[in-house]
Amino acid sequence: MLTVEDYGQIRRAHRDGMSIRAMARAFHRCRCKIREALAHPQPQGYTRTKDPPAPKLDPFKPIIDGILKADEQAPPKQRHTAMQLFRRLRGEQGYVGGYAQVRRYVQKHRRDRRETFIPLAHDPGQRMECDFGHIQVDFPDGRRQVAVFVAAWSYSNCPFTVAMPTERTEAILAGMVEAFEFFGCAPREAWWDNPTTVVTKIFKGRERKPHERYAALASHYAFDPLFCMPASGNENLTWNTGSTTCSAASPLPYRRSGTSRSSTRIYALVA
DSSP states (O other), X not given: OOOHHHHHHHHXXXXXXXXXXXXXXXXXXXXXXXXXXXXXSSOOOOOOSSOOOOTTTGGGHHHHHHHHHHHTTSOGXXXXXXXXXXXXXXXXXXXXXXXXXXXXXXXXXXXXXXXXXXXXXXXXXXXXXXXXXXXXXXXXXXXXXXXXXXXXXXXXXXXXXXXXXXXXXXXXXXXXXXXXXXXXXXXXXXXXXXXXXXXXXXOSTTOEEEOHHHHHHHHHHTOEEEEOOTTOGGGOOHHHHHHHHHHHTOSOXXXXXXXXXXXXXXXXXXX
């Protein structure tokens, strides 16, 4: 078996002008092996081209595939484990094979269907992520939780935060306008995590029906109103919101006048 050092010698000999026939004689290898060393910088590991035969499990694979397919619509904690599948096959279908075969097949099936994520790189000014966080503010009549609008650039993570009296649509519109004025520009894309104050209806995939007033804002500033996929943790925006509100609200904000029931804006923060 050729080692990495052998591959290096063959490739250097080819670099120096030695022919494949001459290298085969010099290194005592067949020409096929020489060509393989020239095609790859190091030995390639063995790759199985097809699954080994499993005469006891093969008749039951369509049943397993059907159960796993049905599990895709079930809550994650109520899906079959490999052991539960094994017990069902033994008790309901007359399977006489071992548990290890079932476990390996289930693992391969789930690995092949696992969603793949690619790290994203955003251009400056391309994407802004928006969300609401919460902080505690001291008023003369006591401490109260306050909603904070957060807008951050995906390229630089540079945030803008402003406290709002509510999380209603008018607060969202006002917060986004202040963010655009602070940064001096509007993004090409503004992303939200599907709040009902912004999205009135969720369709299949990424299709949404945005709130009429939010759609008007997007038209005015010419940005694309985009939204995360439901129940997709990799697209969740709360990591940015939580870290930003925690850093912006330390030390604890205090309002000297008014009450916690005031309808005016409570406290403004720019990080």
